[in-house]
Amino acid sequence: MDDKLAGMEHSEAHYFNSYNHHGIHEEMLKDEVRTKSYRDAIYQNRHLFKDKVVLDVGCGTSILSMFAVKAGAKHVIGVDMSSIIEKAREIVEVNGMSDKITLLQGKMEEVQLPFPKVDIIISEWMGYFLLYESMLDTVLYARDKYLVPNGLIFPDKATLFLAGIEDGEYKEEKIGFWDNVYGFDYTPLKQTALTEPLVDTVELKAVVTDPTPILTLDLYTVQPSDLAFSSTFALNVRREDFVHALIAWFDIDFTACHKPIRFSTGPHSKYTHWKQTVFYIQDVLTVEAGDKITGLLENKPNSKNKRDLDIKISYEFEPADPTRKAGGSYEYKM
Amino acid sequence: MDDKLAGMEHSEAHYFNSYNHHGIHEEMLKDEVRTKSYRDAIYQNRHLFKDKVVLDVGCGTSILSMFAVKAGAKHVIGVDMSSIIEKAREIVEVNGMSDKITLLQGKMEEVQLPFPKVDIIISEWMGYFLLYESMLDTVLYARDKYLVPNGLIFPDKATLFLAGIEDGEYKEEKIGFWDNVYGFDYTPLKQTALTEPLVDTVELKAVVTDPTPILTLDLYTVQPSDLAFSSTFALNVRREDFVHALIAWFDIDFTACHKPIRFSTGPHSKYTHWKQTVFYIQDVLTVEAGDKITGLLENKPNSKNKRDLDIKISYEFEPADPTRKAGGSYEYKM
Numbered sequence: 204m205d206d207k208l209a210g211m212e213h214s215e216a217h218y219f220n221s222y223n224h225h226g227i228h229e230e231m232l233k234d235e236v237r238t239k240s241y242r243d244a245i246y247q248n249r250h251l252f253k254d255k256v257v258l259d260v261g262c263g264t265s266i267l268s269m270f271a272v273k274a275g276a277k278h279v280i281g282v283d284m285s286s287i288i289e290k291a292r293e294i295v296e297v298n299g300m301s302d303k304i305t306l307l308q309g310k311m312e313e314v315q316l317p318f319p320k321v322d323i324i325i326s327e328w329m330g331y332f333l334l335y336e337s338m339l340d341t342v343l344y345a346r347d348k349y350l351v352p353n354g355l356i357f358p359d360k361a362t363l364f365l366a367g368i369e370d371g372e373y374k375e376e377k378i379g380f381w382d383n384v385y386g387f388d389y390t391p392l393k394q395t396a397l398t399e400p401l402v403d404t405v406e407l408k409a410v411v412t413d414p415t416p417i418l419t420l421d422l423y424t425v426q427p428s429d430l431a432f433s434s435t436f437a438l439n440v441r442r443e444d445f446v447h448a449l450i451a452w453f454d455i456d457f458t459a460c461h462k463p464i465r466f467s468t469g470p471h472s473k474y475t476h477w478k479q480t481v482f483y484i485q486d487v488l489t490v491e492a493g494d495k496i497t498g499l500l501e502n503k504p505n506s507k508n509k510r511d512l513d514i515k516i517s518y519e520f521e522p523a524d525p526t527r528k529a530g531g532s533y534e535y536k537m
Numbered sequence: 538m539d540d541k542l543a544g545m546e547h548s549e550a551h552y553f554n555s556y557n558h559h560g561i562h563e564e565m566l567k568d569e570v571r572t573k574s575y576r577d578a579i580y581q582n583r584h585l586f587k588d589k590v591v592l593d594v595g596c597g598t599s600i601l602s603m604f605a606v607k608a609g610a611k612h613v614i615g616v617d618m619s620s621i622i623e624k625a626r627e628i629v630e631v632n633g634m635s636d637k638i639t640l641l642q643g644k645m646e647e648v649q650l651p652f653p654k655v656d657i658i659i660s661e662w663m664g665y666f667l668l669y670e671s672m673l674d675t676v677l678y679a680r681d682k683y684l685v686p687n688g689l690i691f692p693d694k695a696t697l698f699l700a701g702i703e704d705g706e707y708k709e710e711k712i713g714f715w716d717n718v719y720g721f722d723y724t725p726l727k728q729t730a731l732t733e734p735l736v737d738t739v740e741l742k743a744v745v746t747d748p749t750p751i752l753t754l755d756l757y758t759v760q761p762s763d764l765a766f767s768s769t770f771a772l773n774v775r776r777e778d779f780v781h782a783l784i785a786w787f788d789i790d791f792t793a794c795h796k797p798i799r800f801s802t803g804p805h806s807k808y809t810h811w812k813q814t815v816f817y818i819q820d821v822l823t824v825e826a827g828d829k830i831t832g833l834l835e836n837k838p839n840s841k842n843k844r845d846l847d848i849k850i851s852y853e854f855e856p857a858d859p860t861r862k863a864g865g866s867y868e869y870k871m
Contacts, residue, residue, distance in 0.1 A: 391624050392598070
């Protein structure tokens with residue numbers, strides 16, 4: 204067990220430790236949608252990487268740094284807070300790239316880079332719901348302090364989407380479960396379950412509305428303050444069904460590539476470790492094709508812990524048939 | 538995000554938080570083999586619980602405490618270090634049992650019980666590999682300090698088993714993977730992967746040897762020092778196959794019951810959240826029916842963190858055919 208976990212509650216530490224120490228890195232590396240998109244974006248653009256100084260923000264096991272070296276970078280600097288960087292050094296060594304990659308353990312705000320400026324920033328900073336526990340703030344700090352004018356960022360665009368889903372069976376399992384637990388009333392935990400977005404895979408056939416974008420980030424211009432945002436939405440219902448939850452996912456673009464590369468973490472795409480994020484609503488909406496669900500999604504970093512998110516979703520559902528009208532406002536924490 | 542996690546490394550905190558705050562409790566409650574065994578052991582023995590004072594060590598959401606009240610206990614004291622106890626109080630309240638259950642947050646060694654002695658101790662203390670991150674030491678402390686002479690412990694017996702499995706495909710995925718990660722040599726992480734037992738479900742058909750018990754704990758007599766143990770083993774091979782790993786699991790007995798209740802976490806039994814624990818060996822053994830794999834398993838709590846385990850497995854495989862001979866000694870940390 205990692206010393207850093209020593210202060211955790213028993214059951215939580217137990218649960219966490221059911222995974223091996225490098226489980227997160229194994230999961231990310233084995234996420235081929237993620238890793239191959241970065242690989243392709245780098246390998247297919249050697250003309251951009253050749254002889255350049257590259258900064259890898261949150262380098263982990265250094266896979267992106269090694270991709271950049273293979274693509275011709277003059278030097279790559281990898282920065283990560285985690286002790287995984289010790290393993291990254293061993294990996295870089297056995298791959299004969301120690302003279303090409305400098306790995307620094309620490310906060311981006313505190314480490315001393317061996318170059319005053321960098322030509323390209325590469326980073327896999329995205330968290331669940333794009334922004335949960337994300338390292339985007341660190342990437343923006345690095346951009347503002349180290350990136351040369353007209354320098355490149357890989358990736359440089361992120362788009363967050365919203366849609367409505369039918370999810371009666373699983374909602375019952377995750378939310379309804381607490382109504383009767385071996386004969387006891389566990390509704391105090393039902394409230395918690397309703398306010399915690401669920402990270403899980405959603406089948407495409409569960410999607411009842413058209414998706415709609417609610418946030419687009421241009422990494423060259425976005426400011427940390429933009430990560431608190433409000434977005435109105437209007438979801439067009441595609442078919443007669445029920446809506447139990449709204450879901451969110453994101454797409455990532457590498458627009459600097461000769462041939463643009465994009466990947467999606469949506470329900471229409473191949474599995475990624477980001478899955479989708481499910482926000483259950485207390486109502487069940489009875490919807491028909493052509494109906495519209497309109498609303499507002501507000502997101503802001505938690506005041507105590509800026510990598511946590513406070514999300515509020517308000518919606519109105521006003522179909523022609525007044526008996527199906529509904530609306531509500533829910534606060535979620537993740 | 539829990540404040541207690543604030544000091545964790547980014548990626549680890551991220552990974553951990555992909556589960557909701559009460560995820561571990563949801564998983565344990567939904568483990569029907571576990572929860573129904575406890576329920577049956579308590580409900581079927583009202584004659585033992587009637588008018589008794591009961592202590593629930595590590596009570597979590599208080600499900601076992603409520604079972605005990607339903608079975609006629611005079612009073613139940615639930616103790617847990619985790620803040621889940623705040624939710625447990627709400628749950629006990631909505632179920633109208635606040636006058637029957639006293640919930641105390643803190644360490645067993647530090648809390649002040651409202652009764653000098655208890656008649657029965659109930660506890661679900663088992664961790665992966667029975668002893669990993671387990672609360673058994675706390676149960677033994679409570680036994681020695683609070684249990685009346687001839688008091689009862691639910692459950693009161695635990696047995697740890699070992700067997701050999703064929704697991705070529707998954708071993709390649711978990712261990713072989715690191716030989717070539719997108720063209721790079723990741724063997725520094727392969728070594729780590731080999732020393733970390735894997736908690737996962739094993740199919741019964743993968744089991745190549747007879748199982749053998751390596752540890753039996755009688756909770757009335759076991760001492761904390763017994764949790765460091767060495768056990769020789771001899772595994773009888775059932776069929777012609779390969780052996781890639783040894784696995785361990787445990788059975789739990791409630792022998793005080795009128796009709797004894799037992800459950801197993803083995804590969805022959807229904808899924809439990811404990812799954813099985815897999816120890817990969819570096820060799821692949823080529824085995825035939827009637828062969829024997831003999832060895833020694835040594836387990837001791839880690840000197841820095843007593844809830845972690847240092848496990849050493851040494852084995853010899855000496856079939857009649859000398860070309861198939863093998864042997865080795867491996868150290869694992871979990």
